[in-house]
Amino acid sequence: xxxxxxDPEAIRRYARGSVPPGLAASAEAHLMGCATCxxxxxxxxxxxxxxxxxxxxxxxxxxxxxxxPERMLVRLGAGEATARLVAATPTLRGPWLLAxxxxxxxxxxxxxxxxxxxxxxxxxxxxxxxxxxxxxxxxGLDPTREIGLATPYSGLRLLLIRTVAVLAVTTPIVALxxxxxxxxxxxxxxxxxxxxxxxxxxxxxxxxxxxxVAVGVVATAxxxxxxxxxxxxxxxxxxxxxxxxxxxxxxxxxxxxxxxxRNAVSIKLGxxx
Amino acid sequence: MLRRPPDPRDDAQLLAAIAGRxxxxxxELYRRHLPWLLVRLGRRCASPELLDEVxxxxxxAVWRSAGRWDRRGEVAAWIWGIGIRRxxxxxxxxxxxxxxxxxxxxxxxxxxxxxxxxVQYGDVGAALASLSPELRAVVQAxxxxxxxxxxxxxxxxxxxxxVKTRMMRARAQMRERLA
Numbered sequence: 001x002x003x004x005x006x007d008p009e010a011i012r013r014y015a016r017g018s019v020p021p022g023l024a025a026s027a028e029a030h031l032m033g034c035a036t037c038x039x040x041x042x043x044x045x046x047x048x049x050x051x052x053x054x055x056x057x058x059x060x061x062x063x064x065x066x067x068x069p070e071r072m073l074v075r076l077g078a079g080e081a082t083a084r085l086v087a088a089t090p091t092l093r094g095p096w097l098l099a100x101x102x103x104x105x106x107x108x109x110x111x112x113x114x115x116x117x118x119x120x121x122x123x124x125x126x127x128x129x130x131x132x133x134x135x136x137x138x139x140g141l142d143p144t145r146e147i148g149l150a151t152p153y154s155g156l157r158l159l160l161i162r163t164v165a166v167l168a169v170t171t172p173i174v175a176l177x178x179x180x181x182x183x184x185x186x187x188x189x190x191x192x193x194x195x196x197x198x199x200x201x202x203x204x205x206x207x208x209x210x211x212x213v214a215v216g217v218v219a220t221a222x223x224x225x226x227x228x229x230x231x232x233x234x235x236x237x238x239x240x241x242x243x244x245x246x247x248x249x250x251x252x253x254x255x256x257x258x259x260x261x262r263n264a265v266s267i268k269l270g271x272x273x
Numbered sequence: 274m275l276r277r278p279p280d281p282r283d284d285a286q287l288l289a290a291i292a293g294r295x296x297x298x299x300x301e302l303y304r305r306h307l308p309w310l311l312v313r314l315g316r317r318c319a320s321p322e323l324l325d326e327v328x329x330x331x332x333x334a335v336w337r338s339a340g341r342w343d344r345r346g347e348v349a350a351w352i353w354g355i356g357i358r359r360x361x362x363x364x365x366x367x368x369x370x371x372x373x374x375x376x377x378x379x380x381x382x383x384x385x386x387x388x389x390x391x392v393q394y395g396d397v398g399a400a401l402a403s404l405s406p407e408l409r410a411v412v413q414a415x416x417x418x419x420x421x422x423x424x425x426x427x428x429x430x431x432x433x434x435x436v437k438t439r440m441m442r443a444r445a446q447m448r449e450r451l452a
Binding site: 014021024026029031035049054 | 300303305309312315316325328332333336347349350353398401402406409413417
């Protein structure tokens with residue numbers, strides 16, 4: 001602490017901003033080391049302003065911290081509301097993703113053991129992301145459901161944001177599992193367009209059904225078509241070049257359907273399973 | 274909350290207590306350090322709303338990172354380091370309203386200023402006062418406020434290259450004056 005102190009009048013003028021820069025610079029340097037002169041400034045600041053800022057600070061200090069992924073999304077330019085929505089998506093939590101990764105790893109391992117299981121991997125692969133989409137809206141799992149019901153927020157927007165988030169996280173997991181498959185690269189990518197198609201179809205159905213039911217219908221149809229084909233060894237029916245084009249068309253059609261009905265039908269997010 | 278008997282702990286002890294999530298200590302630190310921070314940052318930011326926000330951010334950061342203070346130097350200087358960087362970030366987000374900084378052009382150096390400058394900085398203070406406002410702003414941002422070239426550029430709203438050349442000119446002029 002220095003032996004001298006700023007003259008109170010000089011401090012007052014500094015606090016008002018009416019001193020020349022040289023004086024201000026030395027006053028500031030002095031203030032860094034002198035608690036006594038800092039106290040003098042304290043009396044010159046509007047107490048209501050100090051109180052108002054304090055309340056804001058206290059509010060923010062008491063608020064729960066945003067989670068890591070949420071902060072990352074905000075930093076990447078997503079809105080705060082969007083980041084919170086994505087972060088609160090139940091199927092983006094660790095245990096769920098681990099479960100998806102576990103099932104697919106098992107399928108990939110089985111395919112290593114026996115070639116016939118290769119097709120089972122393809123049958124199972126799209127179900128991981130799909131189930132993730134459904135789970136994101138399952139009433140019992142979604143922590144934001146009650147709030148969502150009472151908030152005038154576009155259901156379609158919510159649906160799309162969460163679907164994209166779930167797909168963005170689960171698709172790489174499936175892709176990684178696909179890389180572990182033996183043989184050619186074809187099975188490692190053959191599930192991509194079917195997944196897109198199934199998601200598109202499910203999204204289009206959400207104008208009439210809740211997301212969980214829509215995904216359930218689509219997934220059941222998928223299993224009914226592919227499982228017998230896989231057992232019969234006719235995988236090309238579901239995954240061949242022609243089928244891939246069909247899946248692409250379904251994905252685009254689903255998106256189109258959603259775009260057409262977006263204003264006519266409200267997305268039923270309410271009473272999901 | 275702003276009126277209570279003085280806390281006997283010094284700033285370093287307060288910060289240690291804050292690291293242990295002591296709200297009383299935080300309130301006391303806020304009471305001691307908000308006013309000068311508000312005034313000092315206020316001289317570098319023309320918008321009171323933005324300023325309030327920056328000060329808020331600063332104290333929230335103090336609360337969260339109190340445990341990371343390295344126990345060296347003044348607590349006030351540490352808070353200043355956080356505050357000025359928050360201000361630079363905030364200004365970068367909200368550019369552009371202001372021009373180059375609030376200038377105080379045309380103010381003559383008073384006798385009082387000469388004395389104070391001599392006390393704090395010796396002859397360097399007088400040399401500083403003789404610089405043109407744009408050069409002085411650069412010296413202030415880099416030397417006195419402790420910003421990097423890049424941060425100073427953001428604060429002043431000029432390219433980093435300009436900060437460097439102005440700093441070179443300022444150094445040359447001051448050297449000449451002090452020689």
